Amino acid sequence: MLHIKCPHCGMRSQNEFSYGGDATVKRPELNKEISDQDWDNFVYNRKSLRGKHLELWQHLSGCRQWIKVERDTATHEIFRTMKANEDIS
């Protein structure tokens, strides 16, 4: 079971968290003509990466905040965690 550092609460077990999917997906801009292909990609298509991956988690049984976690999908190593509104870089 993973040990994730919530930026608000500190180190917590994985079973307090809920996985929220890829954190790098950007919603297509509003007020613009968007192709079906772009919508399709945004809603459904995800890369199944092997290696470093930025993802969203929610601290469901804790502070209930959404956070970003940079994790290696092969080794489960967690490189860093940040608040969901913090920038990626």
Place this chain on the structure above:
Amino acid sequence: MSQSYRLENIGLINRDKKISFKFNGVTYYGYEGDTLASALIANGVHLIGRSFKYHRPRGFFGAGVDEPYAIVQLYRNGETEPNIKATEQELFEGLEATSVNCWPNVNFDIGAINNFFKIFLHAGFYYKTFMWPKSFWYKVYEPFIRKAAGFGVASTKHDNERYEHKYEYCDLLIAGSGPSGLASAYAAAKNGARVILAEDKARFGGSLLTSEVSIGNQSGKEWADGIIAELKEMPNVTVKNRSQVFGYYDHNMLVMSERISDHLPKTKKFHPKQKLWYIRAKEVLISAGSIERPIVFGNNDTPGVMLSSAAKEYLKVYGVLVGRNPLIFTNNDSGYEAAIEFKKNGVDPIILDTRKDPQSEIVDEAKNLGINIKFSYVVVAAQGYKKVKSADIASISDDKEHLGTIENIKCDCICVSGFWTPTIHLASQSGNKTKFNEDIDAFVPGTSKQNETTLGAANGSYTLGETLKNSFDSYSSFF
């Protein structure tokens, strides 16, 4: 039935408390502190079950978690549990157990007829061969094959016992309370670290309970008891026996099952039967020891063939003789330890050593005690069906390729010792890249992926002094 294989003045059992139990409907007696296996051996019972397919007789092979044969169906407090190892189940008043996979009984098993048809029922036999005539499959063949499958019977009743879960955090989790586990626990605990010390068996001490060693001016057992008593007093240490660390997951998450009530006739009120611990450890020390390897020869599954370390444990811990006429078959020095224990308790063993001319203290000690040792000898086959009656032995050439003439000698048990294999399961689970150690012909933990260390026999170090020193040194500056 009397305990005719029980010795008077050796063992760690409580002789003041006699316990009655039933095996296959017959009442036997044992003592408090026995396991089901040791109590049965004390009563001279070696036939405990039947093998899965050919229904060959099965006895005891080990003395603990490494037991492959002695699986029984247990009845406790109106409930039944399958697949209990007799070597792990502690004896309690009113324990009932039966053999599995035999009909009508373990002594006369109809299924043993398979043993005579083994030429037709070879390994990998395709049971769908029983196809014709078509109507026979549902009515005859399938019910029959289904009946033959599996060992014990699962309970059909609702389980009324309570099972608990617990989350725990610690600085150091130690799996195994042998010499290295105890020394490390003591060193780390003195520094104020939060330590959990887990021992699979009921007694702490691991190999210290069975080895003739002294630490300072104390025996191994006294030293272990002293350390455990001191650790139990410390508020930062949790000491747990009957607790097996069985899983190593990501980010140093370990799982341990504590058998709280399995050794009692009835679970105490408001107590659980078992407790599952989820432990998040900062560091883990695996001091799980090692398991003796068997040696292969003909009919080495006959009841009465067992590990020499198991024979020694039955003798030293339970005061039970596994046989009065033992043959010890070894390729290393540790077989001699069992032989010397036998000799000290008035039993004359014969040692067969595959080596030609081994030089070590313990071999000299055995020679001085007047034990019959045959060098460059091997067991070719065990003879006897439900119990070892004799053994075919032969000398072996120096290149280990040619056998001399085969002789038959009488014996009632064969204790085998094929050196030791470190218990590296937990280390492997943590993602450790194991490496092969040529010196001991076994895999030992290599590069760690998580915060784990392996010390002692589990790391292929078989000398007590070195193990103790390494363990103290590694954890004296911990925390």
